[in-house]
Every structure is written in C-alpha cells, then in structure tokens.
Amino acid sequence: MKNRILLLTTVLSLLACVSYAQKVIRISTDNTDLILRTAPNGRLYQSYLGERLLAESDIAHLPMGKEVYITHGMEDYFEPALEAHFDGGKSSVVLAYVDHTVNTLSPKVVETIVTLRDELRAIAVRLCYTAYQEQDVVKMHAEIVNEGRKPVELVRYASSMLHFRSSDYFLTEYSGDWAEEATMTTTPLTFGKKVLDTKLGSRASFFTSSQFILSLGEQATEHTGNVLFGTLAWTGNFRFTFEKDQEGNLRVISGINPYFSNYELKKGETFVTPDFIYTFSSTGMGTASRHLHRWARKYQLHQGEDDRYCLLNNWEATYFNFDEEKLDHLMGNAAELGLDLFLLDDGWFGNKYPRSSDNAGLGDWQATRDKLPGGVGHLTATAKEKGIRFGIWIEPEMVNPKSELYEKHPDWVIHQPDREEYYFRNQLVLDMSNPAVQDYVFGIVDGLMTECPDLAFFKWDCNSPITNIWSPYLKEKQTHLYVEHVRGLYNVLERVRAKYPDLRMMLCSGGSGRIDYKALSYFTEFWASDNTDPVARIFIQYGYSFFYPAKATCAHVTSWNRNASVKFRTDVAMMGKLGFDIRTDEMTDAERTYCKEAIANCKRLAPVIWDGDLYRLVSPYEGNHAATQFCSPDGQHAVVFAFDIHPSHAERLQTVKLEGLNPQTRYKVEEINLMPGQRSRLRGNGSTYSGDFLMKVGLNLFSEGTMQSKVIELKAAD
Template sequence: MILIGGAAATDAHAASNDGAVHIDASGHVFRLDAAKVTYAFGVNDKGQLQSIYWGPRLAAGDPLPAPIAPPGRDSIDGTVNVIPQEYTGWGEGLYYEPDLKVTFPDGNRDLVLHYQSHSVHGNVLSVVMQDIERPIVVTLQYEIDPGTGIVRRSAVIENRSATPVVVEQASAGTWLLPRGNNYTLRYLAGRWAGENDIYERPVQPGKTVLESRRGSTGMQNEPWFAIRRNDADETHGQVWFGALAWSGTWQIAVEQDQAEQIRITGGFNPFDFGYQLAPGASLQTPSFYAGVTNGGMGEASRLLHRLELTRILPQAPHPRARPVLYNSWEATGFDVNEAGQMALAEKAARIGVERFVVDDGWFGARNSDKAGLGDWTVNPQKFPHGLKPLIDRVHALGMDFGIWVEPEMVNPDSDLYRAHPDWVLNMTGRPRSLGRNQMVLNLARPDVRAYVFGALDKLLSENQIAFLKWDYNRSWSEPGWPAVPADQQKNVYVDFVRNLYGILEELRRKHPNVEIESCSSGGGRVDLGIMHLTDEVWPSDNTDAFDRLRIQDGFTQAHTPGVMMAWVTDSPSSMNGRSMSLEYRFLSSMQGSLGVGANLTKWSEQDMATAQRLIADYKAIRDTVQHGDLYRLVSPDQGSEHSATEDVSPDKAHAVLFAFLHSSTEGYPYPTLHLQGLDPEARYRVRVLQGTLAERTPTVASGAYWMNMGIDVTMHGDFQGTAVAFDRE
C-alpha cells in the first residue's frame, strides 16, 4: 500500500499497517515500518538512492531528514565515496565494494546508476535505476516482513541495449550501518564434521569477505552475518543481522571505509564470474534478508527463525511438525536388501518411529561409492520385486517411506556417464577431477535438467515415497560448459542453481505430499534459498552427541531448530570413539528434528524401552521445540562444562529446558538456570522428562519465579543430561 501525503498522515498510518510502504509527499523518501523496525531511504539531490535510517522503529510523526548528498571531504576520495548509497554501479571513481560491475562490448566499464521511477505492488516496493547514458536498467525490490521487521532486498538487471553485456559482479544490495568504530562481526565457519563454529572479530578499516567458491553454499562459511555493538551480548544490545538466499557461489563483504561507514554487500561471488546478458535479457540476483534488534544475539536469532518458519519454508506459515525418522545408513551402509531393511523397519516401528528411510545403496550397481551414481533404477539383486514389498511393509507398520538420492552427481562407472560423458562440468582437454569417486553433472544444461527431473519424477510416480533425502557430496572443479560459446560458459554459476531450484519446484508441484531434506556431506548446502524448497536440512555428518551441541549452537544462530535434523547414533561414536549414555544422545538430538540412525539390531531390550519412552516424550514437546522461540541459556563453548537451551511455544503456554553436564570438575554444583521468555503472571507446572531436580524444587510456580529464582538440576559425572517441561496451568 502507498500513502502519499503529509508526514503526519503517513506516520499515523504506519503504526497500524505493518509491512506497508510509505512515501512522502515529494515522492523521494521511502519508509518501511514493521514490528519494531523502521527502514528508510530516498533519492538525493544527485539522483542517487541514499540510505537515511535503519534501526529500531521510529514513532509516528518523527521527521526523516531529506536525503542530501554530503560534500566530499578531500580530493583524494571524491564525493561518490562518502555518499551512503543503497545500490552502486562501479564507476564515477567509486573505490569501495560496488553492487554492480558491467563490461560493455566496446570495453567501457563505467556504470553510474540514477533513480528513474518507483512502483508498489502489494507490499513490494520496486525502484528503477538506470545508467546515466546506456540502457542498463536495475530494478531494486524492497519488502519488509510484518512479523519480524526483516527486510528482503533483491535486484533485477536488464540489458535493454542491442548488444550483449557481461555482468562481472552483482549483489542484491548494500546495507549501511550508522558510522562508528564500536562494532563486532559474528559469522559461522567450519569444515566437514565441524560445521558452524562461531567466530567474532572487530569491524575495522578494510574488508572482511565471507564466501563460497565451491559451486554451492559450502560449509566453510555460512551466508549469514551478525554485527553487534560492542556492548551487546546474547540478551541485550543492538544487533544487525542478515542472510543470503542462494545455494551457489556467493559473497558477503563487510567493509568499513575511511570515514567509518559500515557497508554489508551480498550476492553472487564475483570470483570467476561473468554472466553474459543478451539483448533484452535480465538477471535476478539472490534475495538478501536483514534485520535489526535491540534484544541481543538471542533475539536476532529468534527473529530470523520466525521469518524462516512463517515466510521461507515450503509449508510456511504453518510448517508441519517434522516426523521422527529412522535412517538405515549407519546400520547397513551399502549392504542394503529387502530382508535387512524390513528387519530394521520392524524395530524402528517398535520405538515409535514415524518415517523409515532407506539410504545409499538401493539403485544401479551401487555396492560402494565407486559405481552407480546417475542410474536411478532399483537394483534387482537387492530388491528382486522392486521397492513395493518394502514400502508396503513400512506402511503396514504405521510409518511412511523415504529414500536417499544424489541426483546432481555421477560416477564414471555408471551407465549414465558411459552414455553421456559430456554431461559433467569439465574444461576441454583438461583432467576431470574426482571427489568421492564422482563428478558433478552440469545441471545448467537443459538435457541434464530434463534427465534429472525425469528420473526423480519416475521414481516418485511409481512408488509411494513420502520423503527424499537429497544429498550432494562434492564441490565443483573444472566448472566449464563446452557445449556453449566461450563467452557464455561462466553463466553456469547461475544457470545451474536456477535449474536446481526449478527441478525442486516442479517436483513439489507434481508430488505435493513429498517432503525433501537438503543434505550435502552434512551442512554443505544450508541457506535460505534451498530452505524455501526443502522441508529440513542435515547440519553435519558428525552425529557425536557432544560435538552436535556445539554444531547445533552455531546452526541456530542462523537457522530455526525446526529444520535441524539430529540423529541418535551408536556409542562409542564412529566419529571419535567417545562413549555416552543413550539418554544423553537422545536429549542432544531432541533439541531439533529427532531422528535415529543407530543399528537397532544391536540394541538391548532396555535400549529399546528407553528409546520408546523418550520418543514418546519428544512427540509431546516437539511442536514447542520445532516451532517455538529458542533461548540459548548457556552456550557449549569449547572448554565449557555446561550448556543449556530453552524452547518456549509462541503462546508461552509451554516450555522445554535441556541442560547438559559435559564433565564434572572439583565437585562444583550445576549453576542455577534462569529461564527466559515465559509469561511472568502465568503459573507453570514442572514435568521432568529425564534427570533429577534439586530437592524442594516446587511443582508449580509463576513464570516470574522460574525466570528470576531459577531452577536447579542435579547432575554429576561426565556426559549427563536433563530435560524438563513446563506447562501453563
């Protein structure tokens, strides 16, 4: 909705119409208000888009300053470098990170973007900019989420000239923070089996680059950032945060210039990037979401979680609770057959599992990771009657059926590769590198896209499959596309991901009851782009329950626990040989979407009974865990003896506390835990799911009591866990 009129009328309307776009009487100042946030920018006297304000919500009637370009401070930097522009082309003497860089056929690389027009459709503001001399048009999109105040930005770049141009750098936009030198950047980095470590560094003059050059999101950096004032912590203080929705190569650059202006620019990774834009063609950048809060890092996470649950996920705004899952991989590896899977399914049903998933090894000549990828037909030796007998048995046991696929990859030892060796990413005459004995299919090719969709569509059409575990187990190498002219080959970085998204969208339309998990050797493809098309994600191949506490702590900085698949696996851990009780392993996994990946044929009757009890408990609390507000009470930092999390349902009627003791030192008691997020006036009844509370802990007390007096748990030894539910009376 647009309001054009006096400031008083516009601001009065803003208080009651969250998510609407408001434009002042001049038509040159744009204001977006939602939840506790105001975002404002305008057209300055030079025709540029200039940032005005982004922060806690302003009151009705508060004036916004006119966007007037500040004068240059010296002759060295030039005026353009001191203007806080929303979106810049590389030109006019710009020295900081541009949003858009283009090369024209005549060699010109100067691009200066000025405002042309704007329009509003629903709650989306579109602002059109154009180069001062050439017909390169950029349409910027702005949308603010009514529930969280998180702003979505993206850009559409159009070539309206008669000749091709090459886009060498393209971002969704630049976020600008108030000038200053009191900021700290938080980001996530890691590796295979060690994803989502939390790192912090001061924001100082220069540039910090977070990126992936791997063809996919990667696990070395998450496409997420948070920048806090230096006095902010988990529960208090100002934090700006954001995440890219893109599953290919990406970059987020955090830059402080010589005037202490902070800029965060994000979009396609410019490394080896060169998208040829034909006459009349357009290029859509990824969406870049960002928000601000005065409630510290914890509230920043909860806002992003709420956006994911209500706007990003395929089933938003009311995503289905994730079913308790069993996956056969750690029990059988590639040794998959009908009888063995049926035996596992019998045991999984006994403990309350709702979804049974057959992992790798069911197709083609797949007896190891050296053969069969690409040949998506059922192995007749392992399943002589196809998948139907197994699926029927799984259904008879009261579970739905899922299966593992890795459709973007191919083994050299496969019928597909022997028939189509040209279908992989490759550079003519150069070696074709293997990773995990496989190569990457060039999904940018229309014939490859058609094959992948056709194979999956056939599999789903011929079998009653409710779930795909969609894996992706290597990064790109030799990212060539010899089938197209040399000046178009770098389009592969965009077209591959667009076709991936297209396949997922088409499968979901044709098979609306099928759910999908994004897996990539663990957490190698987790971002808001893939989350929009998949129902859950796999954070790490490391299922050690203690390691997972740290991995999950980092994961929830950026992503909701509702999509975080967490398996209970065997002890000692295959990752590091560490032994832990079954109860500890369950409580670690119950903080997300619960799964079981252990070899159930080796479990004792006592193990089965424990699992049955805890799975039943989980089902009673999972809506709160998966769709509630997460409070990280004690972070499992390396060297810490304790960690604790709390989930609170959106209506504050229920809460769940998970507390862990990793090792006892010198007999110190477990610290008192002070809950957060409860209704202080309500009364909550305590229900212990696992562990022991201190003597004289009340059975019923107010929310104020549990938040201020706190609760004491009793744990001694190593790798102990406690879980407590709180229910409003």
C-alpha cells in the first residue's frame, strides 16, 4: 500500500512539473534587462530591472520578485495598477499569464506583447513593450480588453508598474509655474507614498512636468550611479506614484491620472493607455540623457533628424500693436540677420471682435482687415520676396467669450451650463471630445494652408487649463472628458500630419505647459518658457536637457534682463533652437554684426549642437558658473558653452574637464561668437591639445565677470 501511495505521489509530482514550465520573458537593450517570469500560480512577475545580465543561465537564480501588473481586490496591500468594477459590484481581478509574442519591428527595435487574462471576470490585459536596443530605451503601455458581455468600469488603468529593491531611493522631480519652469528638486523616498500628478487637463504640465529621475542606492551624478529616467507620453492629466513598503521595496506606477476619469469599457472594447518611456543607466545621468536624446531624434520627435529654422518673432517688438508696414519692416530685419523665418505671433485675427488684447477674438481665425488689409497672403508673399519663410501663431483649442465663435457655438465650449463661467486669461477651452470641434480645429490649419500654401511654420499655443468642467457633447459620460479631450486633440494632429507631414510646428502652452513625447511626435520643437531672462534660461534649459534634445528646445534672444549683453543672451539661446524676439532696430551696429555671425555659426554647427551628444560639464545649481558641451557622434568636433553667472569675490576658478573626445585626437581650440573688436581671453585660445589632455586636465573656461560667456569650438586638427 505504501509503495502505491509513493508511486502515486511521484506521478503527481511529475505531472505538476510538466504542467508548470516557467516562461521567461527578457526585454533587453544593448545594456539593460527587464526580466519577467511566470510563477507556479500562473501569474507573471518582474524579477529584474537593471544592467544587462551576461549569462542567460543566471536568470534562474533571480528572486521571483513582484507581480508585474498588480490588481485591486486580492492579496496585495498597496497601490494597484488596475482597478475595475464589474456587474453586481464585483471588483477583484486576478490576471494569469496566457502567452507572449516577440516581433522585430526594425533593426535593433523589438516589440514584446504579453497577454494576461482573468477568465472569471472576462477581462484581459496586454502589456506591450518596445525595446530600442541601441539607445537603451524601453517604451511600454497596457491594453485593457473587455471580453465579457456587460460594460466594465475602469477606475485605475496604469500604463506601467515597475518594481525596485535597493537600500535607498532618491527622486528628482520637476515643478514650476509660469516663467519658473523646470525647477529640479531631489528628495529621498521614505516609507509610504509620494505622488506627482496634475489635474489641469489641457495645460497639464503647468505646475508639474511629466518626467522624473529615480536614483537607486545613492543619489546619481552625471557620471556615477544607477538611475532610471521616466516620462509619460500623454498630453493630459498624469500621475506617478512612488510607494515604498515596509520591506524597502519600491513600486513606481505611471499613467493617466484617474481623477474624475472612471471609464466605461463596453463589450469588446479595448482601452489603450499612453506610453511610459524609460531608460536605465548604471553610469549616471549623463548617459541616460544621451540615451533619450538619440532615441528622440531617431524615433519620436517629429522630423527629429532634420534641420530647424532660426527665426525672428515679432511678439516683444510689437505685442498686439502692429500693421503690415511694421511687419514688412521686421521681415527685412530677419533677412538682414540671416534668419530663416519670420513668425507672426498673437494679434493678427478677428474682425467683429479684433484681437487687440487677450480678452477678445480667440476663435475667429480670419485676418483683421484694419491691421492686415492684404491678409496673411500678403505677408507670406513679402517674406518670400525677402528670401525667408513665414510662420504664424494660433491657439485653436481656445475661445474668448467675446468672439463670433462663442456666439454661434456655446455648445462647443467646456463650461458648466448652470453656473457662472470662470475664465483663465479671459478664455475658455473648446470641447475636443466633440467630433465637430475636431473638424473645426483641423479646419483652422487646413484653411490657412489652403489660402497660403507657402506658410512654413505654426506656433500652436494653449494658454488655459480646463475650467468649468462639463462637456455638452459627452452628456452622461462626464468622467470620460479628460481622456476623450486628449484623444480628440490627437485625432486633429494625426489629420494635420497626414496632410502636411513636412510642416514645422512649435508646441507652446504659455511656456512649457504641455511638453511630452506624444505631443512631440507631432511637433518639431517646444517653447521652454516665456521667461527669456538668460540667467533664468540657463537653469530652465539645463533642467529640460535631461530629457529633451537641444534641437527640440526653443530658446530666443529677447529684451528680458537688459543688464545682460546681447552676446550673453545669444550664447545662452544658442544652446537650443536659436531664435530672436527683439527689436533689432534698437541694437547697435556691433550687436547686429555679432548676431549675424552667431546665427551663421549656429547653422554651421547645427550637426554638433542639434544632433550631437550633450555633456553637462558644470551645473548652475552647484555654484556661480555653468558649462555645457556638445560633441559630434564621431568625437571629431565639439562646442563648449561656458557662463559666469554671479561669481563671488576672489573665487578660486578651477579648470573644467571636457568629455566625449577621442583621447588620441588633437584638437584646435578656438573661441567663437566674439563681439567685433573683442579679443579672446581664453587661455590657450588657438592652441592644439590632445583629447586626453582636454578630458584629464581641461580648460580654464570661467572668469570673475558677471554674466560673461564664452563659446569655444574644438575641431580635430588636420
């Protein structure tokens, strides 16, 4: 009898082993691994995220880890990735692994799709990962499918959930306000929950940017430390949740903010979450930034590998007070400086309610006859005659109550029908969930392009968050508004890009109030801040440089902070996509000559500054100076920007070591962007050094002057 029992036990054990064959899903880039594994309970777990493991056999030694997409209502005690409510009040979900597929989308780009399912609740989740192997970037999202017969209410629906196990965690977040964007703050994460979120709707990143930096073990530096950069590609309300449990484990949940966004998923429908994008580096923050920049230029930023236009904007020269004669004159100034394009900003439209201030005219996109009797067509023709291109400002998602559009279509506006309206900047937001509004917004761009085919550029603004929250179109589906509004915007942008793929467009939101990588798949660049004080811009551009490449970051020379020289202001702006927003007639002859040379240098050095690798040499947060270097991918050509902000008396100035050069190559060092008649004060200017010397010893970049700047070019010697 005992032998029979032993035999039966052995057979059952063997059957169990046969029935449970562990699945290992390895999502790899050249230098990183995300490893998922199934457990005997049939669920999927994240076992590892970090540097790439060299030996496949070592995966078996990893701990099982945490469930990859934790759900509400079962054994987990902390924040879930998914919460869904079913018929009869049921709310628990248990997701079991079903299968996965791996597809090569292009060389070095691999997609992995993992299907999980709860058979009892008839709901499935597809976890979709795209690994950009050469750039060490992973893009991931979730697709939630209602396979049942009745609607399901989604309460929380994260794009991603990542798990970490480390001794300490340090979170760097971005906060700010109008003209105070990209303020970086780093704090340790302790037990409990830290949430970064926004509820602003259309101007979602006004106070909090949709990106973060997570250091593991110790606070990462430019060159050292394990660090993850994360960002959500969503132009609406977002939420990042960082929760550290009693054992020191950290979960990071990223996705749409579920605030007032319960979503009814009908039978057979699929809800697709936005992409969460991350890169992991074991060699500090500089490496992580270069990963993202290379990826963005090649795969995400619209026309990311093309050149950009250096432009003159009329805003600070005229504000709302202009006519054809003034604009024609400014276009002549732009051509004289060697710029590519003239951009007409706010104030060109409206007739019954002319746009002479910000309290009227939004929504009425016809040229004001009193200001512009020849219309936009006259301006594009004038620009063409002067050998430059013409661009124009629009804010198509907004409306002033004092407009013909509002009088005709109050039903197109997000506002409470039974309450007094609240205005932000004297305007309201159009309901982009409404297909008729989507047609209207697309028609603004399409109409202008049809009327003026030579239009080469749009500055697309968005100055108001969503207020008075109620959609006349959605009726009883009000909790869908924050999601469908963004989807409606994407529908419009898809149509614009389908018809006008080569049209350049700047993303603007009273500064950088809506920057994210989904929006930037439609736009060529973004306006980083209305604050163009060059000292403030050093900090703002430094902050955004962690996530966004220089060619995407618009930086203009303006009259903000006249205590700073035109040279200092221009050198700061040249670290991004250079533009001017200034009364050029007020410049001296020397300043105009300098600007011409700087613009020519910017165009000549575009392959290095816009398409090269960025190195943050000296942080403005750590002293009285700042320095940034751009280096061509082959290491043969580099440009260094050095700034003395507010040096202290008798400061001991240190040399600055350069990066990214070839040690054996010899480089000629030359200061450029000098004012007419100015001699370089750079020690060693005109000399030749080895890359080894420049990276180990460095150059004397700084001085004791206030708001002084140097731009230094390094070229491999013949």
